[in-house]
Amino acid sequence: MGVLTEWTRSGGQGLRRALARGWAPYARVPMLGWLFGALLAVLLERFLGTPIARGLGMPGIPALFGFDLVLKQPLLLPSAIAYVLLIYALPTALVARLGSSLANRAAARLLSYPLVISAILHLALLYGVLHTWSGVNDYRLLVVRLSLIAVMVTLSLNVVNGYMGEFSCSHPGFMALGAYTTSVITVVLFVSDNQFGEAVLPPVLGPLIFPLSLILGGAVASLGALLVAIPSFRTRGDYLAIISLAFMFIVKSLFENLEVVGGARGLGNQPNYAGLPTVFLWTVLCIWIVNNFVRSTLGKALNAVRDGELAAEAMSVDTRRTKFVAFLFAAFWAGIAGALFAHVIRYINPDTFGVRKLAEVLAMVYLGGLNSVSGSILGAVGFNVLSEALRPLEILKWIIIPILLILVMVFRPTGLVAFREFDPAQMLKPRDNLAEEMSDGLAAS
C-alpha cells in the first residue's frame, strides 16, 4: 500500500515535471505571440477550413469546436478532435513557439512607446481573431457577442457579490431597465413601426446617438439601483438579497403591465446597432473601467467593507458612500449590457429578465471566481460557450451544467480564479526574462 502511494506520488510528480518541461518554451511566449498564433489559426480556418473539414468526413466547418456535431453524431469525435488540433492548436502553438523571440522583441519595442500603443495593438489583434472566427457563420457571431455581453454583466455583479461581499439579485432587473430604456429611444427615434409610429430622426444619426442612449440606459439602471440601495444599505446582512430579489420581480411585472412597450408580448424591431465592433469596444471599456476601479484605493475600500466594516470606518473609509458608488456603478454596467443584449437579439420581453437570467449570471460569477476580473471573464465566456456547446443535449444540458457547477463549488469554493489581481500592463510585457527566472528557480531546486 505504502509502496503504491509512494509510486503514484512520484509518478504524479514525474508527470508534472515532464509537463512543466514541455510547457517551459511556451512560458516565454508573450501575449503578442499567442495573439499572432490565434490570428493565423482563424485565418487558416477561414480559407482552408471547409476542405479540411470535408476531408475529415464532416459536413462543413464545425460551428463550435465540434461540440454540437459530436453530440449529434458521436462517431465524428475523432474527426472533430483532429480538426481542433489541426486548425486551432497546431498553428497557434507553432507560431507562438517559433515566433517567440520575435514576438518578445516586438513586445519590448512596443513598450518603449506609451503603454496605450501596445494595448491598442493587442486589442486590435484580439478583435481580428474574434472577427475572423465569428465571420464563418452568423451563429458564431451571435455566440461571441452574447459572451462579451455576459462578461460585462458578470463583471458588474462581481463588483457587488465578490468585491463588496453583499449578495445582490437585482441584476436582471437592471439589465431590463437598460434594455427597455435604450430600446425605446432607438426604436422611437430611428424605426418606423406600428408600435411607436414613424421614425423621428434620419437613420444616419443612429450610430451616433446609440452610445448616448446606451449611457442613458445605464443611468436609468443606476437610478433603479438607488431605490434598492437606500433601504438595504442601512444595515448589513441579508436585507440586500431580499430587497434586490423583490426589485427584480417588480421590474419584471412593471414591464409586463406596461402596454406602451409591448407588455408581456415584448418589444422588437431594435435597429441593428450592436455589431461585433460595438459590443467589443463596450466590453473592453467596461473591463478597463471596472479593473481601474477595483484596483484603486477607493475600490479596495469595498474589500475592507466586506472583510470588516467597523475597521474600515475607523480607518476613515466612508463605507456608506463606498457601497452606494459600487452598487450604482455595477447597475450602470448591467444596464448597458442589457441594452446591448436587446440590440443583439433585437427583441426583448419581460420574461428574458427573470429568475433564469439571475441563475445564469450568478453561476457565471461563482464559476469564474469572486473578487477577480480575469475570473469573471473566464466564467462568462466559459459558461456561455459550454452552454451553447451542450445545446444539442436539450434538457440534459440543465443537468450537466449544474453538476459541473457543484463540482467547481466543491473543489474550488470561491471559483476558478478567485482573489486574483488583473494587471493588463503585466500581460503586455515580453516574457523572455520571466522564463529565465523560472529556469533559474528550477535549477536551484
Next chain:
Amino acid sequence: MALLRVENLTHFFGGLRAVHSYSLSIDPGQIRGLIGPNGAGKTTIFNLITGRYKPTQGEVYLDNAPITGLSLHQIAAQGLGRTFQNLRLWRHMTVLEHVKLARYSKLSYGIVGAFLGTPKRVRQEAESDRRAMDLLELTGVRRYAEQIVTNLPYGAQRRVELARALALEPKVLLLDEPTAGMNPEELVQMLQIIRHVHAQLGLAIFLIEHRMKVVMDLCQIVQTLNFGEVIAEGTPERIRSDPRVIEAYLGQEVVT
C-alpha cells in the same frame, strides 16, 4: 494646550451606566494610560471618543474642535487613529493594501480618478505607496508588504494594525491593549516599536492596558477606571501604590 480633551463623558447602555462623567486631557507628545479591571468601561471610552457610540452626555474635542456626534470615519479623518483589542484586519488583503487604505481620506482623485486612472490618481497612489512602505519600515513589517495579512505571525499582525492606524496621520493614537495575547518576546518588541514610533512621529498616545509592566514602561500619566469612573490618576508609581487601585484589582482586604 490639550490636543485631545474629553469633558464629562457619560454613557448609558439602556439602564446601565457604563461610563460616568469621564474627563481627560492629553497634551501633544504625551503618552497616557488607562487601566482598570475587566468590564470597567475602558473600551467603551475608546468607542465613545472615536465616535462608534454617541455619548449620552459630554463633549470630545480634538485639537480644540468638537468632534462629538461626528461619524466614525469623519473622526478618523480628523486625525484620531486607533487599533483594536481583537485584531480587526481584512483577511483577503495584503499588508500594503491595509496601510494604503487608511489613507482613504487623504486621496482627492475621486470617482472619476478611480474609474479612469487619471494622472492625478497615479500620482496620489504612488505617494500612498511610498508613505505606506515608510510606515511598514517603521513598524518593522516591510518584508511582509505583499503578503496576505492572515499569513503573518500574530505579533506581526499587531504591528500591521499599528502601521495602518499611523497611515491616518493621526494627531492622537489610541491603542486598545496593544500587547494583548503576546508572548514575552513579542511584548518587548511591541514596546520598542511603540516607543520608536512615539519618538519618530512625536504623537500623543492614549493606551488601554491590562499589563502593569507596559503602563509602567510607557506612560507618563495613568488613569484607573472602575465601574465607569476614574478612581485614581497620577504617575505610574503613585498609581501602583494607590490603595484604591489595589482594591479595585485585588479586592478589599478583610482583617479579622
